[in-house]
Amino acid sequence: MGWIGESVESIRSLQIRHLLTQIVSLGMIVTSALIIWKGLMCITGSESPVVVVLSGSMEPGFKRGDILFLHMSKDPIRAGEIVVFHVDGREIPIVHRVIKVHERQDTGEVDILTKGDNNFGDDRLLYAHGQLWLQQHHIMGRAVGFLPYVGWVTIIMTEKPIIKYLLIGALGLLVITSKE
Amino acid sequence: MHSFGYRANALVTFAVTILAAMCSLASLSDNFNVPTPTADVKVLNINWFQKQPNGNDEVSLTLNISVDLSSMFTWNTKQVFVFVAAEYETPQNALNQVSLWDGIIPSKEHAKFWIHTTNKYRFIDQGSNLRGKDFNLTLHWHVMPKTGKMFADKIVKSGYHLPEEYR
Numbered sequence: 001m002g003w004i005g006e007s008v009e010s011i012r013s014l015q016i017r018h019l020l021t022q023i024v025s026l027g028m029i030v031t032s033a034l035i036i037w038k039g040l041m042c043i044t045g046s047e048s049p050v051v052v053v054l055s056g057s058m059e060p061g062f063k064r065g066d067i068l069f070l071h072m073s074k075d076p077i078r079a080g081e082i083v084v085f086h087v088d089g090r091e092i093p094i095v096h097r098v099i100k101v102h103e104r105q106d107t108g109e110v111d112i113l114t115k116g117d118n119n120f121g122d123d124r125l126l127y128a129h130g131q132l133w134l135q136q137h138h139i140m141g142r143a144v145g146f147l148p149y150v151g152w153v154t155i156i157m158t159e160k161p162i163i164k165y166l167l168i169g170a171l172g173l174l175v176i177t178s179k180e
Numbered sequence: 181m182h183s184f185g186y187r188a189n190a191l192v193t194f195a196v197t198i199l200a201a202m203c204s205l206a207s208l209s210d211n212f213n214v215p216t217p218t219a220d221v222k223v224l225n226i227n228w229f230q231k232q233p234n235g236n237d238e239v240s241l242t243l244n245i246s247v248d249l250s251s252m253f254t255w256n257t258k259q260v261f262v263f264v265a266a267e268y269e270t271p272q273n274a275l276n277q278v279s280l281w282d283g284i285i286p287s288k289e290h291a292k293f294w295i296h297t298t299n300k301y302r303f304i305d306q307g308s309n310l311r312g313k314d315f316n317l318t319l320h321w322h323v324m325p326k327t328g329k330m331f332a333d334k335i336v337k338s339g340y341h342l343p344e345e346y347r
Contacts, residue, residue: 079277099279
């Protein structure tokens with residue numbers, strides 16, 4: 001009877017090891033994604049190096065679902081640049097073009113006015129109540145690169161959470177059941 | 181080993197790699213294009229020039245803009261955004277950039293044109309410094325690619341002068 005118990009024991013330990021390996025490899029995938037994201041944050045100097053265009057206000061240049069690569073250098077903001085900015089009281093950042101810049105002589109502070117290429121008026125209606133200009137601290141980054149369509153993945157996932165859970169579930173299942 | 185999932189994974193990975201490589205090559209190929217843009221901006225008339233009740237100077241101009249940006253277009257160019265900005269210095273501000281007019285050029289065929297227009301955006305100073313002010317008119321362009329890196333540059337036209345008195 002001893003050898004049966006021994007073999008059961010060996011199978012059980014094998015399964016536990018297998019399970020542990022799978023958990024570790026899953027953790028590696030998650031952490032390497034995190035490392036890439038944080039690394040990009042360091043290189044670009046922007047708190048979100050990649051943004052997805054959510055509205056049509058910059059059409060036909062940027063359509064909904066396109067992605068933009070941001071860079072936040074020390075260079076001052078100038079008219080014509082496409083910047084991503086936060087408005088107090090709004091959660092979602094906005095991607096629009098700078099049309100007016102006033103830079104102070106002594107402090108170097110800037111007043112910035114933006115506008116979407118596809119909008120009729122400037123952005124003062126989008127800013128916080130009574131706000132006439134954006135300052136440097138509102139700016140999250142300026143757009144330097146462009147890739148079409150890729151952002152649809154995140155748009156679909158945020159708007160249809162079921163697809164997100166299905167995808168995560170399927171991937172998790174795949175990782176846990178895979179033999180290699 | 182050679183299951184359906186394994187093959188599908190290999191296929192998708194390969195396709196995405198090739199697509200990424202082609203996008204980067206398309207973007208890099210833009211660097212071989214040496215553009216030779218030409219531009220001329222004239223101020224035809226000062227329509228009116230006044231001080232707003234809040235103390236800021238505002239001026240209305242009529243501009244004649246003629247540009248040829250057709251050399252900007254490559255096979256990776258989606259559109260060129262072009263705008264004219266007034267740039268000047270005041271005692272308070274080291275730099276003022278006020279966009280006066282802008283437009284989107286959708287294709288190479290539309291990249292050579294002239295336009296006769298009043299300023300599309302209001303030319304308002306922060307303060308009352310515009311009387312007798314010298315300013316530059318700069319024509320900026322912003323090349324938006326089908327994929328990859330965006331380019332921008334400008335042509336500066338100097339020697340514009342605002343009147344000494346409101347009118």
